[in-house]
Amino acid sequence: MVYQVYLRSFADSNGDGIGDLAGLRARLPYLAWLGVDALWINPHYPSGGADGGYDVVDYRAVDPDYGDVADLEALVDDARRVGLRVVLDVVPNHTSDQHRWFQAALADPDCPEAGRYHFAPPSEEPPNNWQSLFGGPAWSRTPDGRWYLHLFAPEQPDLNWRDPEVAADFEQTLRFWLDRGVSGFRVDVAYGLYKDAALRDNPGFYAPTLFGHGPEQAMTWNQPEVHDVWRRWRSICDEYPDTMLVGEVCLADLDQVALYSRPDEMHQALSFRLLKSAWDPASFAAAISSALDAFGTVGAPVSWVLGNHDKERQVTRFGGGALGRARARAAALLMLALPGSAYLYAGEELGLPQAAVADEAKRDPIFLRSGGARAGRDGCRIPMPWNATDGVGFSPDGAAEPWLPIPADWGRYAVSRQAGRNGSTLQLYRRALALRKAHPAFATGTATVTTNGDVLTVRCAGEEETVRCVVNMGAETALVSCSGTVLLSSSRRVHSAGGTVALPPNSAVWLVED
Missing domain, CATH: 2.60.40.1180 (Golgi alpha-mannosidase II)
Known part of the structure; x- marks a missing residue:
């Protein structure tokens, strides 16, 4: 069972209103008490700040907001002592526009670094019809008029994986962190590294199906060359015992998703069907059966997900209030009963709902780039409530305001309130995780x-x-x-x-x- 930590929102040790590695390290006993096996940390790297850390400036460093490399090494050591492994998030599809490569490419169109991104000559129209997942065209102009590709925010230029220097640099990054004892990586946008070599138009504009990207995005996602990357990364991880790769693969075709976890590629690929299924038995049954069938064809376990840092919290998604809580608790038992691996997003075990965030406090580029038409993801990223005080124990006394505002009633969900209360959602999760280990038929x-x-x-x-x-x-x-x-x-x-x-x-x- 893997526990996802949104680092910025988990625990603030120094009172600056931002969660950090020292805060997470202090909360490791809680995770051991809960009964998880590993923790996956959302990006901890220096970032341009445009997309919650997924616009990386330096892949072999730690953002000063979170600490330094020594803090991460201490976290890994302490986690191992209490029986936990640490998995890092790695972002190979794009960098920050503040990355030294992109800055060099802006200054000199003929420099080697320019070949590590997708640039097109100045013209009246973008090179093709590709759209950004965050809204609008996937092409923006540089100051000298060139076009560059960004399938997410303009501050996140896509890397060109056809340039061998890109692959070589990421292999150095993997070894840098593996040498420091981490147990593997969750790979962001694992299906998107290669684009159509001729940059041809997509058959349709950005309109993914309920379960992910399909044929309408054939030129931007799931190019066959991407599997060679995972074979090489797998060979690197195989040099380090007990390490893993898990991919974020948001494709509509589960048979295609499963290919990413063939024996010589990633160990796991996340299955998002449950996360996107309606509350009815037919939808859930189809989500489970289709995933078991697809991953079974390649001999890989299914990695089940009910929530994460990108989606509305289950309690709200399933109807809100008492109804949503009841359904979220039932769904949790269902997911934890399924064979394979389970991924739990911090706060699910507390039954947190989606928080309402005032527009002026929102940080998510989805909200900002859509002009407010899309609510964005801030509501599932509110700081973790540890106790029932005004600041819910997220920061020490006298701290700065938290990076996202904490709702007035957030303390009702606090760990301190639920830990000793029989029947609480927290105790339900803890008991379920213990029984899952005691009865291996559930997982295997x-x-x-x-x-x-x-x-x-x-x-x-x-x-x-x-x-x-x-x-x-x-x-x-x-x-x-x-x-x-x-x-x-x-x-x-x-x-x-x-x-x-x-x-x-x-x-x-x-x-x-x-």
């Missing part, structure tokens, strides 16, 4: 997915036992046969008697079969 068994009306069942057959997760997604109580033992339920109103479990609406139960 052979899964069968069925639906019966509003009830979804995942049955996992292991070597020594068979377990089931049953979820009632309907509005009426469902009766579920139970010939074994109830391990855990998401609701206090689940009752078991006479070989039958009464499962209330929007709840889930874990069962061990006799």
Whole structure:
């Protein structure tokens, strides 16, 4: 189980209102207590600040807001002592426009660094119809009139991976951090490094399907050459025992996603189907079955995701209030019951909703570039509530204002309030993680997915036992046969008697079969 830390929002040690490595290091006992196996840290590098750290200035350094390389080394050492591994985020698709390469290319169009990006000569129109994921054309002009490519913000120029210097530099970056004891990398935009060599128009404008990019973006994403990068990166990681690569691969075709985790490529590729599925048994069943089938063809485990730093929090996504909380708790038990790896975004275990952020406080380029038409992602990046004080324990007393405003009621979700309360969402997660380890059929068994009306069942057959997760997604109580033992339920109103479990609406139960 991997726990995602949005570093800027996790824990502030020095009172500047920004989470940092020392703050995370001080909270490692909490993560060990919760029962996770590894933590993935969102980008910690010096950044231009245009996109939450994903516009990197220097890949082999630490942003002073977060500390320095010695702080990261100390974090890795302390994490290992409490049984945790540290996975870093690496961003190979683009750099910051403040990166020394791009600055050199701006100053001299004929310098070697210019070949490491996608530039086009001055002209009236952009070179093609490619669109930015953050809104508007994917091409902007330099001061001398050239066009340059950015599939995200203009401050994030895309790298040209057809230049061998790009590959060589990133291999140095991998070794730099692996030599400091990290256990691997989550790879941002792993499907996007290569673009069509002729920069041809896309068949359609940016309009990804519900589950990711499809044929309408054929010239910008998922070029066949990208797999050679992961084979080389895998060979590097294989030199360092017990390290891993996990890719962010946002493609509509799950069979294509699975190819990124073939035996000689990445160890895992994140599956986002559950994160994007509607609350109904057919949608969830299809998301689970299609992922198991696709990844099964390449012999790789599925990496399940219900939330992350880019998507609306589950409680809000599933309806908000008590209804959303009940559904989010049930969905958590479902995800943690599935064979493969589970990824948990910091704050999910507290049942955090999406926070409302005033427009003037928003930082996300999605909001800014859309002129406010798109809400952006700030609401899922609010600082972590540790206690019920005014500052929720995110910063020390007397600190500066946090980088994003903390809602007035945020303390109600605090770790200190939930840690000792039976039935809290935090205790539900902690218990589920412990039971997942105690009953390996959940994570390693052979899964069968069925639906019966509003009830979804995942049955996992292991070597020594068979377990089931049953979820009632309907509005009426469902009766579920139970010939074994109830391990855990998401609701206090689940009752078991006479070989039958009464499962209330929007709840889930874990069962061990006799």
